[in-house]
Amino acid sequence: MHLFDGAMGTMLQKYGLAGSECPDYCNVSHPDIVQRIHREYAEAGSEYITTNTFGASPLKLADYGLEDQVEAIAQAAVRNARAASPHIRVAGDIGPTGQFIRPLGDLSFDEAASNFYRLAKALADAGADCLIIETIIDIQEMRAALTAAKAACSLPVICQMSYSEDGRTITGTDPAAAAILLDAMGADVIGANCSVGPDKLLEAAKQMARVTDKPLIIQPNAGMPVLDGNTTRFPLAPEDMAPYIARFAEAGVTFAGGCCGTTPAHIRAMREAMDRLPAPEPRPAVEPLTAFTSRTRTVFVGPGHAPVMIGERINPTGRKKMREEIQSGSFVSVKKEALAQVAAGADMLDVNMGVPGIDQSAAMEKVVMELSMLCPAPLSIDSTDPAVLEKAVKIYPGRPLINSVSADPALMEKVFPLARKYGAAVLCLPLAKGGLPKTAEERIALIRQILETARSFGLRRQDLLLDPLVLTAASDQKAPSETLRTLRLYREQFHCPTVMGTSNVSFGLPGRPQLNAAFLSMAFACGMDAPIINPLDETMQRTFAEARLLLGFDAGARQYIASVSETPAAVPSSSVSSDKPVLEQIRDAIRNGEKEEAARLMNDAIQEKMSPDRIIKEGLTAAMTEVGDAYGIGKVYLPQVMMAAEAMQSAFSELKVLLPSMKNDSKGTALLCTVQGDIHDLGKNIVAALLENSGYRVIDLGKDVAPEAILAEAKRTHVDFFGLCSLMTTTLPELKKTAALLREHIPACRIMVGGAVVTPEYAREIGADAYAKDGVDAVRKADQLMTADPVSE
Amino acid sequence: MPVFHGTLFQINRSEMMRYAGLPPKGSDFPEALIRESIEEASALASPRGIWQLLPYDAQTGTLFGDPPLCLEGRQIRKHLSHSVSAAVLAVTAGPDIEQASTDYFHSGLYAKGLLLDAAATAITEHLADQLDRYIQASARRTGRHTAWRYSPGYGDWPVTQQQALCRLIHAEEIGISVTDHSMLLPRKSVTAIIGLSPCSEAPKPQQCTQCHLISCPFRIRPARHFSR
Numbered sequence A: 001m002h003l004f005d006g007a008m009g010t011m012l013q014k015y016g017l018a019g020s021e022c023p024d025y026c027n028v029s030h031p032d033i034v035q036r037i038h039r040e041y042a043e044a045g046s047e048y049i050t051t052n053t054f055g056a057s058p059l060k061l062a063d064y065g066l067e068d069q070v071e072a073i074a075q076a077a078v079r080n081a082r083a084a085s086p087h088i089r090v091a092g093d094i095g096p097t098g099q100f101i102r103p104l105g106d107l108s109f110d111e112a113a114s115n116f117y118r119l120a121k122a123l124a125d126a127g128a129d130c131l132i133i134e135t136i137i138d139i140q141e142m143r144a145a146l147t148a149a150k151a152a153c154s155l156p157v158i159c160q161m162s163y164s165e166d167g168r169t170i171t172g173t174d175p176a177a178a179a180i181l182l183d184a185m186g187a188d189v190i191g192a193n194c195s196v197g198p199d200k201l202l203e204a205a206k207q208m209a210r211v212t213d214k215p216l217i218i219q220p221n222a223g224m225p226v227l228d229g230n231t232t233r234f235p236l237a238p239e240d241m242a243p244y245i246a247r248f249a250e251a252g253v254t255f256a257g258g259c260c261g262t263t264p265a266h267i268r269a270m271r272e273a274m275d276r277l278p279a280p281e282p283r284p285a286v287e288p289l290t291a292f293t294s295r296t297r298t299v300f301v302g303p304g305h306a307p308v309m310i311g312e313r314i315n316p317t318g319r320k321k322m323r324e325e326i327q328s329g330s331f332v333s334v335k336k337e338a339l340a341q342v343a344a345g346a347d348m349l350d351v352n353m354g355v356p357g358i359d360q361s362a363a364m365e366k367v368v369m370e371l372s373m374l375c376p377a378p379l380s381i382d383s384t385d386p387a388v389l390e391k392a393v394k395i396y397p398g399r400p401l402i403n404s405v406s407a408d409p410a411l412m413e414k415v416f417p418l419a420r421k422y423g424a425a426v427l428c429l430p431l432a433k434g435g436l437p438k439t440a441e442e443r444i445a446l447i448r449q450i451l452e453t454a455r456s457f458g459l460r461r462q463d464l465l466l467d468p469l470v471l472t473a474a475s476d477q478k479a480p481s482e483t484l485r486t487l488r489l490y491r492e493q494f495h496c497p498t499v500m501g502t503s504n505v506s507f508g509l510p511g512r513p514q515l516n517a518a519f520l521s522m523a524f525a526c527g528m529d530a531p532i533i534n535p536l537d538e539t540m541q542r543t544f545a546e547a548r549l550l551l552g553f554d555a556g557a558r559q560y561i562a563s564v565s566e567t568p569a570a571v572p573s574s575s576v577s578s579d580k581p582v583l584e585q586i587r588d589a590i591r592n593g594e595k596e597e598a599a600r601l602m603n604d605a606i607q608e609k610m611s612p613d614r615i616i617k618e619g620l621t622a623a624m625t626e627v628g629d630a631y632g633i634g635k636v637y638l639p640q641v642m643m644a645a646e647a648m649q650s651a652f653s654e655l656k657v658l659l660p661s662m663k664n665d666s667k668g669t670a671l672l673c674t675v676q677g678d679i680h681d682l683g684k685n686i687v688a689a690l691l692e693n694s695g696y697r698v699i700d701l702g703k704d705v706a707p708e709a710i711l712a713e714a715k716r717t718h719v720d721f722f723g724l725c726s727l728m729t730t731t732l733p734e735l736k737k738t739a740a741l742l743r744e745h746i747p748a749c750r751i752m753v754g755g756a757v758v759t760p761e762y763a764r765e766i767g768a769d770a771y772a773k774d775g776v777d778a779v780r781k782a783d784q785l786m787t788a789d790p791v792s793e
Numbered sequence B: 001m002p003v004f005h006g007t008l009f010q011i012n013r014s015e016m017m018r019y020a021g022l023p024p025k026g027s028d029f030p031e032a033l034i035r036e037s038i039e040e041a042s043a044l045a046s047p048r049g050i051w052q053l054l055p056y057d058a059q060t061g062t063l064f065g066d067p068p069l070c071l072e073g074r075q076i077r078k079h080l081s082h083s084v085s086a087a088v089l090a091v092t093a094g095p096d097i098e099q100a101s102t103d104y105f106h107s108g109l110y111a112k113g114l115l116l117d118a119a120a121t122a123i124t125e126h127l128a129d130q131l132d133r134y135i136q137a138s139a140r141r142t143g144r145h146t147a148w149r150y151s152p153g154y155g156d157w158p159v160t161q162q163q164a165l166c167r168l169i170h171a172e173e174i175g176i177s178v179t180d181h182s183m184l185l186p187r188k189s190v191t192a193i194i195g196l197s198p199c200s201e202a203p204k205p206q207q208c209t210q211c212h213l214i215s216c217p218f219r220i221r222p223a224r225h226f227s228r
């Protein structure tokens, strides 16, 4: 195990250099003090000294107007560190910008990267031995810094994230996911610092050790700081922290040190603990594992892991609405489709933006950005255009799949370096110029070529996935069996996980879902790991559940049983029993909010020669009243009342279609609106819906309506009563003003008021005739208003 | 001004159901409708958040922004009585969800309209929670403790201070505006203040029992947290 140093900020404070001055500039202004601190750490036993450049990137220095001093500070900082001792190694320090990268913040990935590039280059030029990127709280910022550091120099790069109480970064990434991604991007040492003390970081180290062979580094703070008057105290003393060294070593950690609040005394205690450690045993090697990550989730793929479902539906080919939306720059359908697939069980999502007539790179960038903060499933970027791929993999805050590369040298030359730089994995397709490879042997040969090229670009086995090439059974009856044979040979000869687009097999044939499912089951048996399918297809869902069970990934068959006993969510059949008299059936349908059933029953009732009057009164209205009463006593909830109203509405419309001459008596006309200055309309919309379905004609003037506009409308059409509302105290005066104006011009008018901050007392005070606390109450009060004598002055 | 727009993972379902007027359990309301509304709202949301840490003088109740702002209201001042600085924040879920909700009502899909609105509220709260947690975490790194998030319009803190508060943090940069009647546009927006103090005994969270809206349908009994 090797020892880093402790805090710089804490020591600068001790030597009186805290305050308004830029701590990084102390390298230039007070080299003596900075050198003294470094020397104290070296004397305490540090083998690595971290430069005092935590905030020396241009974006941070700009706070002090020092952004043109990056190079000068880096030079001085490395010199100061070197001065500590001839034996130490210098780690050039890079800290966070304090800003979030788009879409979480406003900083672009490129801006962040060039900010880090400048500091990394300055530190390397100044002679640092390695770079250390630390205290990063968002994985995307680490990605920007790491790519920049790798581009700026060839020094080893250490990456340290900072985790919160719940063991994740503030934006939701856990240590294992971070380690998988940073390892793939070429970080040389991976770890954590600062955070919430050594305990939590020990846990983080254990998680990381399970997924990466890279050396690990842990630099905890001395616990969470406590303010004592004007000084900051850290609770953990040297003797509290030293015992963790043995535990870190046991967890496989190679480098340790201290963060905020640790001093040369802490480092000395750690040194002593380290010197007492027995000779380290080599860490057991981690079996190469293929994993994908999003900001918040990790998905493992390959032998030993459950089959992974890749959703295929974000693909505008043959989908007009999605295509048109994308063309118009909107991604709402795409986002809905993403979430629906995840809800249906997709582990990963394939994203294809193959829309003619648009800038595909821009569309891909936008959609990946939006999905990155919405969709927990890692993405598969579906394009063979390196420019499109680059946009996507650059800004994706995780490890995506690139779908795909073929044995085309020009393409491989562009795609493999991208995958390496940004930590993506690549799906390899056994295709080359000049015809489809028909036999498994031809495919194996092509894959072998691709894998060799990939390795020459530095990709590892776990970065590559293989596609067996699915061709349609309709055009060549041998094609599917050849695909399955390819799969078996892949499994024998390579150790890479496999992926395939499934539905191609049934192209041009009837009974596609069943055929796809049968093929998929066979493919699973031959070693398929992650098929690309339609997750919303129930047959596919079932095949997956079966495969999980039969391949041994469903302990106690729990998921399988759940999937079988689940009532299909699609169309719940009507619960209305047809044995009952039709009026009773109608009431049931309304109560249950069954729109189609309610409309259908109108036909039955008419066939039975029932009068529309009776249908409405004894069927519809009776049911609605019942629902309202049940709501009043808390037996039925607001959304159910709204569903009942919808069923009522569809029944009414059906009646009108069936009996065009039906007399349409309304109970009266209501004019509703939210008063001037108030922008709330949900409550009013609910009231309008319920009044309308209780037989009132409703004129809805909307929200933020001037009293004069209400008056003008009332003069144009007959209004039986006004329904006014205000939702915040600031518009109560408007409510009063409106009521007064109406009263002045239409003395006999009837006014009902409501809204969150309106009370019955206030209603009385402003001269309203009724107050309703909710929509159901509003119907009741309206009925009362209409039967009561008109208000007399 | 620093921004933190937040993610849309893990929208709180039971909060969404509460806003829609459903109990968290025990109603036979279709699960799929709830899920779809959350999905649709998430797809329509454009999360934005902005904030600023400002020095605060508890004696005079003054926030030292540009220009300084004297907080009105006994309760908020009491709430911040130990604070030495305060983070002012604003978040919004964007304008598209509320438009979609209104559109549903106009096309007769009332339940969808209601559920979508509730999902939008849950998202807005989720965004405020994330910014809150980030501010808390940053405060703890410097040894400071945070008081519970408190919004103008609650208790006796007049909602009319909304305008001045938004001006301090340039809420317009994330597309929030304040009307003459102190309403926030888009509707699914929240402003709040979080006090930072050196001591750990932070005052109690806002609770329903302290609110004057006695018959509010969202009132939680016994008080779990403030009704919003």
Ligand code: B12
Residues within 6 Å of the ligand: A672, A680, A682, A683, A684, A686, A687, A722, A723, A724, A725, A726, A727, A728, A729, A730, A752, A753, A754, A755, A756, A757, A771, A772, A773, A774, A775, A776, A778, B019, B121, B124, B125, B151, B152, B153, B154, B155, B159, B162, B182, B183, B184, B185, B186, B187, B188, B189, B190, B191, B192, B211, B213, B216, B217, B218, B227, B228
């Ligand atoms: C959900 C909610 C939010 C959500 C969504 C807001 C929105 N409007 O979309 C969010 C979190 C974004 C929010 C933000 C804020 N909120 Co708010 N919010 C609420 C809450 C909890 C529910 C409102 C709601 O949607 N109810 C559901 C609907 C269906 O109910 P409703 O509108 O009241 O309608 C029913 C009845 O009132 C009646 N009715 C309605 N209209 C009509 C019309 C007629 C004619 C009739 C007869 C009856 C009637 O029937 C309806 C159906 O049953 C209320 C508390 C409450 N008890 O209402 C606070 C409340 C409205 N909010 C409040 C405050 C202070 C705010 C903020 C100012 C806080 C802040 N500083 O950020 C902001 C302002 C936002 C803005 N745009 O200006 C205060 C207002 C107090 C005041 N001084 O005015 C309230 C009352 C909470 C409280 N306890 O103090 N809020």
